[in-house]
Amino acid sequence: MSEVDLSDVVRQRIRGLRQARGWSLDVLAARCRISPSTLSRIETGNRRIDLDQLVALARALGTTIDHLVEPVDDADVIIRPMQHQEPGLTTWVLSRDTAQHGGRLVAKMRITPERRSGPGHLAVHPGREWFTVLSGTALLHLGERQVTIGVGEAAEFSTMTPHSIGALGGPVEILTMFDQEGERAHAESSSEAPGRR
Incomplete structure (x- = not known):
């Protein structure tokens, strides 16, 4: 998976977790001390996510950076049982x-x-x-x-x-x-x- 693809996946995960909690952009922005306009640009791909923002977003969303950035491929979906x-x-x-x-x-x-x-x-x-x-x-x-x-x-x-x-x-x-x-x-x-x- 390319860096661009992973970045898109991270943005989708952030938006999905925010929406699953029923939070507006303003609510999540306040929880992680990022301006709502910056958060909106992060979610839409118009701004790159800095590491400190990623840490704050993961903490506010109740997840880990590892879960936000884990790659998506068939290996994490398909189980080939022995x-x-x-x-x-x-x-x-x-x-x-x-x-x-x-x-x-x-x-x-x-x-x-x-x-x-x-x-x-x-x-x-x-x-x-x-x-x-x-x-x-x-x-x-x-x-x-x-x-x-x-x-x-x-x-x-x-x-x-x-x-x-x-x-x-x-x-x-x-x-x-x-x-x-x-x-x-x-x-x-x-x-x-x-x-x-």
């Missing part, structure tokens, strides 16, 4: 760094009946988990209960309840999301005891 395979379970992580994305990890999982689940294979860890079934039927072991979740249905539960997810009658594909605690626990259980979840 496949992780264990007996009866294939996982594709579909999200980036959880710290930057609300502390949530999103993954697609394909579970087959070969995966051990149910009593003796239940996990407990802090956090919450959510999943929806894309194909097949999932069998959620949740403490003493067994809950069947079909295509188009979703489940959400506290992972402090002993749990595991298995496939009922054939392969099941799910889209799952769990918080940082869940991500850490699943990463540890994958490395210590394949097939447990």
Whole structure:
């Protein structure tokens, strides 16, 4: 991306953040101690943005300079997930760094009946988990209960309840999301005891 293109993107981000907050040019200008006419010229591209103005604008808009100037290309949009395979379970992580994305990890999982689940294979860890079934039927072991979740249905539960997810009658594909605690626990259980979840 050329310097001109990046400059245009920065201007669009400043204008977009200002408008998303419902602020007029005058309000943002007052918050960052820039005259409204200077801010207007910055947003329209009729004035170059100085570093001290960029710092003031980022602070006033509640963001960072890094977020205002990060380049835009396909690499920051497209995720090419790597496949992780264990007996009866294939996982594709579909999200980036959880710290930057609300502390949530999103993954697609394909579970087959070969995966051990149910009593003796239940996990407990802090956090919450959510999943929806894309194909097949999932069998959620949740403490003493067994809950069947079909295509188009979703489940959400506290992972402090002993749990595991298995496939009922054939392969099941799910889209799952769990918080940082869940991500850490699943990463540890994958490395210590394949097939447990």
